Amino acid sequence: MGSRLEFSYYPGCSLEGMNKAYDKSARVVSKELGIDLTELNDWNCCGASAYMSIQELRAHLLSARNLALAEKEKKDLAVVCPACLTTLTKSNRYMGEDPKLRRTIASALKAANLQYLGTVKVRHLLEVIVRDIGEQEVKARVSRPLSDLKVAPYYGCQFTRPFGDFDDKEFPVMLDTLLKWLGAEPVNFPLKAKCCGGMLMTTNEPVGLGLVRSLLDCAAQNGAECVATICPLCHITLEAYQGNVNKRFATSYKLPTLYFTQLMGLAFGFNRKELGINEELISSKHILAKHVEAV
Amino acid sequence: MAEKIGVYVCHCGTNIAQTVDCKRVVDYASALPNVTVAREYQYMCSDPGQELIKKDIKELGLTRVVVASCSPLMHEPTFRRAVEEAGLNQFLFEMANIREQCSWISENKEMATERAKSIVGAAVKRVEFQEPLDVKKVPVNPNVLIVGGGITGIEAALQIADSGKKVYLVEKEPTIGGYMARFDKTFPTLDCAACILTPKMVSVGQHPNIELLSYSDVTGFSGYVGNFTARIRRRAKYVEEEECSGCGLCTEKCPVSVPSEFDCGLGKRKAIYRPFPQAVPNVPVIDKDHCLYFTKGVCKVCQKFCPRGAINFEQKETYIDLQVGTAILATGFDLFDASKVKQYGYGRLPNVITSLEFERFSHASGPTGGKILLKNGQMPTSIAILHCIGSRDTNFNEYCSRVCCMYSMKIAHLAHEKTGARVYEFYIDIRAFGKGYEEFYKRILEEETTFIRGKAAEVTDVPQTPAEKGKLVVVAEDTLLGIVRRVPVDMVVLSVGFEPRKDTIETARIFSISRSQDGFFLERHPKLAPVSTASDGIFIAGACQGPKDIPDSVAQGAAAAANALSLIDRKEVTLEPTVAFIDEKSCSGCKICLGLCAYNAITFDETKKVSKVNDALCKGCGVCVAACPSGAIEQRNFTDNQLLAEVESICAAGK
Amino acid sequence: MDYTPREIIAAFRAGLLERVLRSNTVWLCASCYLCTVRCPSGIKLTDIMYELKRLGVEFGLVQEGAIAPVLSKTFVDMVDRYGRVPEIPLVMAVLLKTNPLGILKMIPHGLKLFLRGRMPFWPHRISGISELEKCSGAMTDALVSGLHPGSGAGEEA
Secondary structure, eight states: OOSTTEEEEEOOGGGTTTTHHHHHHHHHHHHHHTOEEEEOTTOOOOOHHHHHTTOSHHHHHHHHHHHHHHHHHTOEEEESOHHHHHHHHHHHHHHHHOHHHHHHHHHHHHTTTOOOOSOOOEEEHHHIIIIIIHHHHHHHTOSSOOTTOEEEEEOOSTTTTTTOTTSOSSSOOHHHHHHHHTTOEEOOOTTTTSOOOTTHHHHOHHHHHHHHHHHHHHHHHTTOSEEEESOHHHHHHHHHTHHHHHHHHTOOOOOOEEEHHHHHHHHHTOOTTTTTGGGOSSOOHHHHHHHSTTO | OOOOEEEEEEOTTTTTTTTSOHHHHHHHHHTSTTEEEEEEESOTTSHHHHHHHHHHHHHHOOSEEEEEESOHHHHHHHHHHHHHHTTSOGGGEEEEEOTTTTGGGOOOHHHHHHHHHHHHHHHHHHHTTOOOOOOEEEEOOOOEEEEOOSHHHHHHHHHHHHTTOOEEEEESSSSSOTGGGGOSEETTTTEEHHHHHHHHHHHHHHOTTEEEEESEEEEEEEEETTEEEEEEEEOOOSBOTTTOOOOOHHHHHOOOEEEOTTTTTSSEEESEEOSSTTOSSOOOEEOTTTOHHHHHSOOOHHHHHOTTOOBOTTOOOEEEEEEESEEEEOOOEEEOOGGGSGGGOBTTBTTEEEHHHHHHHHSTTSTTTTOOOOTTSOOOSEEEEEEEESSSOTTSOOSOOSSHHHHHHHHHHHHHHHHOOEEEEEESOOOOOSTTHHHHHHHHHHTTOEEEESOEEEEEOOOSSGGGTTSEEEEEEETTTTEEEEEEESEEEEEEOEEEOTTHHHHHHHHTOOBOTTSSBOOSBTTTBSSBOSSTTEEEOGGGTSOOOHHHHHHHHHHHHHHHHHHHHTOEEEEOSOOEEEOTTTOOOOOHHHHHOTTOOEEEETTTTEEEEOTTTOOOOOHHHHHOTTOOEEETTBOHHHHHHHHHHHHHHHO | OOSOHHHHHHHHHHTOHHHHHTSSHHHHOOOOOHHHHHOTTOOOHHHHHHHHHHHHHHHTOOOTTOSHHHHHHHHHHHHHHHSSOOHHHHHHHHHHHHOTTHHHHHHHHHHHHHHTTOOOOSOOOOTTHHHHHHHHHHHHHHHHTTSOOOOSTTOOO
């Protein structure tokens, strides 16, 4: 739908508050790469896992409204949060496969003079950059290579699972590839697509901490100097609780956590403030100073 | 002269009589024009039933017969034979199916009876238009083509050759022996595979009735049952088979070493090589892609040292045509590619191997001389065997590969014997169905193999405890306990399933046979005809028909041989005359039919500018009949007159 | 997890779902979809877990003291009211209901976030919130009239 590089941008709720830096850096690098991201006007929360845990049909309705609004703009939806990706895609798919569901939602949308004909595709910005923009275009904009900065590429669960046929569902490589284009060194990270626990950190802290500990341990064991994320929930979960992990397990993790868009922005020559890196909870100053010129 | 039609309504016990009021059908038939007699009987296919028909033909001078009973697939041949025996041409007989197409699908007696009347009425009208036809008899060439020289092909070849018939055994590898030659031991007897296989291989190599065409494949196959022509491509070995003594000096001297396919890439072979020392024929071949002479124009050391002058770099690939009466496909299988299941780490983690790779390690003439070793050269102290890799899985192959449970247990036994390691088997079910199999399972249990009921979820090298450091951790739910277990081991063996060979589609196309949904060759009937195909004269046997172990493969090889011999000993086969025929006067020469015929049975006569059907090749599928825009093609015993008569009768009955 | 996925299915077949709903299993599920992607029988287990969550909430059968159902219900309330959900107010609301003292533990985190300008205070209310309400209402009517036998509190057709 629309021109290859024009998207309706769907930031998702978590980008409005704690993770504004993701939104900032995503817009900055997209502009640089010629990806037009126009925010979808008056988008509503996708519902993520939580809404579906209480209401099935109304959860689909939430997605359907967003999809209907996007269809009016005649553009595909670009997201940066895998939960939004999965939730919107699920509704999209299930409505496509199940005529009864489709009809129910259609009649609900009609009440607000909305309709959705199933033409919108929902895509994660990482996938758009790696597959649509490609190596040449990205590399051409790298003015400040990340000089072998050792990065643990962390995908989390919902980027490729369950609908992400564009990469491997347990050992994806898209982010690794992008990091290489930026001059960084993606380390071997066997837990790259294992769950961070997400909301479990709030609802069941011991379990959440255990999961984060495994991830940090694996990254550290493989020599990572920082972790790259593609999901705001993974990001906050990995970044904000390292102190708690250390307290509980007598460890000493202090692993800077950066969004993939922030790493891209650095490689493209933007400064820390422009990319929201100054909002980080764990300082990346020292590792960036080691590998990236004049940051 | 009006025809004299006899109608016989069968009760089929209660199968038909329970739902159809046979008396009313008989009364109805009696009243139809040209029906001389109408009877009912309990079992028309029985001797007394058939006698009824024969008696009436002789005494009443019947000229047409209709039997209303089951599907023609069941007893059409029976009644046709009876009719012929009474002196009437078998094609003046028509069967009306009032069982599968009537009583079995109707619950309402009234509806069923009306329907039966309609069906019988249509058959009566139709049979008036039927004409006598002569079956064609063709001789059967006694030669047999067997494709595939594994244990199945070998068994079939020996059975047929021993009966005095000539066998062409085509094998695409340089040697026969198939997968069995690569195994160390076989379950449940733990016989050494080579020890029981090689004597049979030698018999094949020496048998006066078997012409072994190794390093060859079938590129074309045409003709019809009893009269096939097979085109064989004989690849260039660059070694003269008749001159070579099998001394092996050339393979010793060759300077080029490449990974050996026979050893799953774990060992090496030379550019001039025999897959294994007991190869039959014991003649090496030159691998053009790696030979220094072919790639760089140098070396030729093999030729220098060959005492018999058997090396010939000028040898060319040749094609030969073979005339055979039957063919047996015993082309075997491929193993599932374990790298597709990423969570087990095959190809990513060291010391995760497949079952076949374990066999090669265990084999005395394998890459490690029979020792089970880890990548670091040490022996494993713990081994996990994971069942059902790639099988019973909607993400890969839905079917069960039948042999993996047994070979997994065999591997467990070999592992114990050779390494003394702690052995674990992660399984969903244990399928030990054959003779001696359950007893073998008991034995493996007694050897203290730990069986954990739960398919392994993943194999990881990320440790969660100090005990897991440096190990491969198998994560699985122990479903009998309901807990998730993490078992650290040194080596993981993946029990990969069977798959159809990658060239199965091509092979099926060449031989005009079908494949079932799982991709293996399709048998004529899963219960009653497991080694025949829908194509007369072409048989399938062994793993190419579906995953199976050696005893079943041998049994099928022998069964296919029996089928072939039965055909050959009949000396001639009858061809169904219900084939298409073209009325030259009506043919416009448009050639639409030519491209449609899946059996290449239609040719174009350039002089007369009309198409012509080869009776012997035509299978009577009817496609060309339907497609001909001039209506010039009709099918014998399915002519327009006959079919329209049926339709008219049914429509009239509806009123 | 108290009950593994296989045990859940066995419990369902035996009519013993209640024990599963009362266990920790249902709300431990983080929707990572690893089960769905790997299941050899093609069972969409994650979707089943969602259904178990909904059933648990509908019939009041959840693990005692579980926070997750409270979080999900609060989330739903916020979406229904504002159309968007900012994380901090959400977490605060949940903690108030389940573990008010826990808020104290959160203060250091909150402070760090506040100092870096990452603290959203008021949820943004979308203009289309009434639109969404209208659609929801139409959905209920559709369910009552039997268009789609879905789940959702008290909306069985």
